[in-house]
Amino acid sequence: MRLGVLVLALAFLAVAQYVVEMPAAVEGGNCVMEYLPPKFSNSIKHEGGVIYLWADRPVEVNIYYASGSVQQSSGTELRLEVGTRDMVVVRNPHNTGVVYTACRGEPRLPIGLADYGIAMTNPPVAYSYETQVVRAFATLKNFDAYSVNEKFHGFSIQLNLVVMVRTDGKTQYYLLQNVVDLWDFWINFVNNIWNLTAVEGVMQNYAIKGTGVVRDEKFYARALNPQYLSLPISVALYIRVGLSRDGQPWFAFGYDVGRGVVWYDNVTLLVKAKDVKIVVTPPREGLTGDGHQMNIELVVCGICCGDHAVFKSLNLDLRLEYWNGTAYVPPPFLYNFGGNTGETAEGVSVVYLGGGSARLSAGVFRPALLYSGYVPVRVVDADGARWFAVRNGTLLDLRRPPVVYMGNETRVLYFGNSLGADAVAATRPLNVTYSFRREHLVAVRDWNGTAYRWVAEGAVIAYEPGDVYLSNGTRLAVSQVYVDGAPVGKTVKTTVAKPTEISVARVRQYLIRLIAPANSTEVWADEGSVFKVGLADPWDLPNGTRFAGLLVNGTAQREFRVDKPMTLRAEYAEVYYWTAVETPVNKTAGWMPKGAVLKFPDIVDFGNGTRLVGPSVGEVVVERPVVLKVEYAKRQHYVKIEGVNRWEGWADAGAVVRLNTTVVGGVEYTPAEVVAAAGPGVYKPLFYAVYKTAVRDVLGVPNPLAAVKLCNATAQAGLDGSAVVAAYTRELCQPTVEAFPISPYTAAGAAAPAAALALKKRRK
Numbered sequence: 001m002r003l004g005v006l007v008l009a010l011a012f013l014a015v016a017q018y019v020v021e022m023p024a025a026v027e028g029g030n031c032v033m034e035y036l037p038p039k040f041s042n043s044i045k046h047e048g049g050v051i052y053l054w055a056d057r058p059v060e061v062n063i064y065y066a067s068g069s070v071q072q073s074s075g076t077e078l079r080l081e082v083g084t085r086d087m088v089v090v091r092n093p094h095n096t097g098v099v100y101t102a103c104r105g106e107p108r109l110p111i112g113l114a115d116y117g118i119a120m121t122n123p124p125v126a127y128s129y130e131t132q133v134v135r136a137f138a139t140l141k142n143f144d145a146y147s148v149n150e151k152f153h154g155f156s157i158q159l160n161l162v163v164m165v166r167t168d169g170k171t172q173y174y175l176l177q178n179v180v181d182l183w184d185f186w187i188n189f190v191n192n193i194w195n196l197t198a199v200e201g202v203m204q205n206y207a208i209k210g211t212g213v214v215r216d217e218k219f220y221a222r223a224l225n226p227q228y229l230s231l232p233i234s235v236a237l238y239i240r241v242g243l244s245r246d247g248q249p250w251f252a253f254g255y256d257v258g259r260g261v262v263w264y265d266n267v268t269l270l271v272k273a274k275d276v277k278i279v280v281t282p283p284r285e286g287l288t289g290d291g292h293q294m295n296i297e298l299v300v301c302g303i304c305c306g307d308h309a310v311f312k313s314l315n316l317d318l319r320l321e322y323w324n325g326t327a328y329v330p331p332p333f334l335y336n337f338g339g340n341t342g343e344t345a346e347g348v349s350v351v352y353l354g355g356g357s358a359r360l361s362a363g364v365f366r367p368a369l370l371y372s373g374y375v376p377v378r379v380v381d382a383d384g385a386r387w388f389a390v391r392n393g394t395l396l397d398l399r400r401p402p403v404v405y406m407g408n409e410t411r412v413l414y415f416g417n418s419l420g421a422d423a424v425a426a427t428r429p430l431n432v433t434y435s436f437r438r439e440h441l442v443a444v445r446d447w448n449g450t451a452y453r454w455v456a457e458g459a460v461i462a463y464e465p466g467d468v469y470l471s472n473g474t475r476l477a478v479s480q481v482y483v484d485g486a487p488v489g490k491t492v493k494t495t496v497a498k499p500t501e502i503s504v505a506r507v508r509q510y511l512i513r514l515i516a517p518a519n520s521t522e523v524w525a526d527e528g529s530v531f532k533v534g535l536a537d538p539w540d541l542p543n544g545t546r547f548a549g550l551l552v553n554g555t556a557q558r559e560f561r562v563d564k565p566m567t568l569r570a571e572y573a574e575v576y577y578w579t580a581v582e583t584p585v586n587k588t589a590g591w592m593p594k595g596a597v598l599k600f601p602d603i604v605d606f607g608n609g610t611r612l613v614g615p616s617v618g619e620v621v622v623e624r625p626v627v628l629k630v631e632y633a634k635r636q637h638y639v640k641i642e643g644v645n646r647w648e649g650w651a652d653a654g655a656v657v658r659l660n661t662t663v664v665g666g667v668e669y670t671p672a673e674v675v676a677a678a679g680p681g682v683y684k685p686l687f688y689a690v691y692k693t694a695v696r697d698v699l700g701v702p703n704p705l706a707a708v709k710l711c712n713a714t715a716q717a718g719l720d721g722s723a724v725v726a727a728y729t730r731e732l733c734q735p736t737v738e739a740f741p742i743s744p745y746t747a748a749g750a751a752a753p754a755a756a757l758a759l760k761k762r763r764k
Helices: 745-762
Strands: 004-007 020-022 024-028 031-036 042-045 050-062 070-082 089-091 097-103 112-117 129-131 133-147 150-169 170-183 185-197 211-216 218-221 231-243 249-256 264-271 275-280 295-303 306-324 336-337 342-348 348-354 358-363 369-371 373-383 386-393 396-397 403-405 412-419 423-426 428-447 447-456 461-465 473-483 486-489 492-495 500-515 520-527 530-532 545-552 559-561 565-580 586-592 598-601 603-605 609-617 620-623 627-630 632-641 647-652 660-666 667-671 682-685 686-694 708-709 713-716 722-729 737-738
Touching: 024 336, 031 042, 050 632, 112 348, 112 358, 133 170, 133 295, 150 231, 150 249, 150 373, 170 249, 185 249, 185 264, 218 264, 231 275, 249 620, 295 306, 336 348, 348 369, 373 660, 412 447, 428 745, 461 500, 461 609, 473 520, 559 647, 620 627, 708 722, 713 722, 722 745
Parallel strands: 306 342, 373 428, 428 500, 500 565, 565 627, 632 682
Antiparallel strands: 004 020, 024 031, 031 097, 042 089, 050 070, 050 089, 050 097, 112 295, 112 336, 129 275, 133 150, 133 231, 133 306, 150 170, 150 275, 150 295, 170 185, 185 218, 211 218, 231 249, 249 264, 306 358, 336 369, 348 358, 373 386, 396 423, 403 412, 412 428, 428 447, 461 492, 473 486, 473 500, 500 520, 530 559, 545 565, 565 586, 598 620, 603 609, 609 632, 632 647, 660 667, 667 686, 686 722, 708 713, 708 737
16 A cells, blocks of 8 residues: 655655555565554465564564464564464554564575665655666675585675666566675686576577576576685675667676776677666565566675575675766665575674665674664645655655646645745654645637646636737737637636636738838738728828828729738839028028929128128038028128228128228328228228428529418428428318418528628718
């Protein structure tokens, strides 16, 4: 009876699935170790004689003799004597499980380390795993052992395991043994391969290839030449399995005595196989074809052929490991006895050292589970409360499912737990209570089939199917959504109380691409509908562009029936741009055809003696919207200079008109003011006129009595007859001289001789 499943994430075992087994049993030699659930009973198989029984708590034993009488006994250690026809029944009277071991006579088993795929804890935990490589280590310091059948001093160390080979339609099982025999002063390495596929499994030389031979059609064997034995000695044994390139299974046997691994035999089965692997499986999960347990074991026992070794002294350390895909690790659980070899031993005590290692010495032997370290874990979920046994320190993966399917499109989904963790190390008793919810199957039927989804009971579904886009400009658009046959629009919002069906109705649409000079668009239109091109004609864009003379695909057609994806090219025969121009004269704005040329004159004459010259832009070709302000570099006035100087022409506004000093009629005119072209007009600038002269009479004698006039200014001649007259004037002036014809000097000169003559006369 299986109570449940608990998946453990072990650091050293990546692929083991653990299940609690009730009841459970492991057999080795003449002993069996069993687990009895609460209140369970079980019968012990025997062939008569003495039965030894050990239990972890008191059990009740009833012996039903062939004579009809019944003997009852109880306890944790019992010695029972029975006949071949007597029936022995063990009963567990407790509310918790019991683990007991029963041996038919004194225990005679292969002794060492073994993993049977089940831990006989309370309750037991079963598991399975696979590997390609197993290795074992033995360090022997001394021994004193006697092989009873062979009658000589020695024993063997055996690495035994089961290999499963899958061929087309069939599974084959093989027992592989890598053995080191030790006797007197010799050591030897031997391998055996047994066919466990059927009760009477046979082997043929033509079906197997190696350096050994098939013996008696029963088993394959290869034995090396004995070597000298010197103690202490450390030995490693290896078994590897795999598939060759052509799909044939091979088994490799190796040993290492400190000088590296020696692969002394590589055996190939001459059959095609799908895979080959070393397997460890609990007995209740499956046995080989001939009933062998699928375990791995490293044991000491007799040397050969069902021999029994009796140990008087022994100092031997064993370690067992297998390859888990990333590293060599010890088996998850280890017993101190094996079960897959005919050789046995007695007088050996086994002490577990940890890490897959044990120390063997001479002593009393009792079958036992060496390595467990389990703590109880109670799990409460929708199925009730159950107990699990997990290893102390094991990292428990607490994630769930399992998911329980109710068979009516409803399931129970587990999530979260009372510990609030996905994983926890089981170092103390744990109580794990799971939260769970009920879910219903929601079916969504759409164009591409039906999709199913589990939704929590009471949850609100908000579902918007969305359109389906195909790769060729086609899509399937949602037209209506139905919930359990009732239309609900294009979206769904419903509370899930039972299994629900959502169906989506769709309409085929095609992509219409309208490529326009600006603002190209794409729209989806229903199949069979009419697409209308709604572009304006003329079409004024916000960016100052106008299109006129609309053509669609080169035609005047405006309506198109939608029966496939379409690309429509809208073109306008004419293009205009908004043009805004500001000049000193005016402002203009309007639509101008593309390519029009705007020209601006070099001179703008206002006709009033003022003009502008030097435009900032000479011409503009309208290739885009235009906003332009034209400015002129200079403003000029037409200026006339009259009066003393005469000149006329265009002068820059505000510029100074240059005036020159000039001499006219002996008068020197020097400009007396600056003339700035403030505006058009006639300017008479002020000059400073200077006239210089020397006045003489008719005889050329200076006339100091003369007066010189210029522009209303008068200057009196000096004693030497010279005169300078100056005046400010805006016109030309004519200088004039006013003087007596005879200079006073001339008159005086004429009067002197006359006076002298008169005086002379007077004197006479």
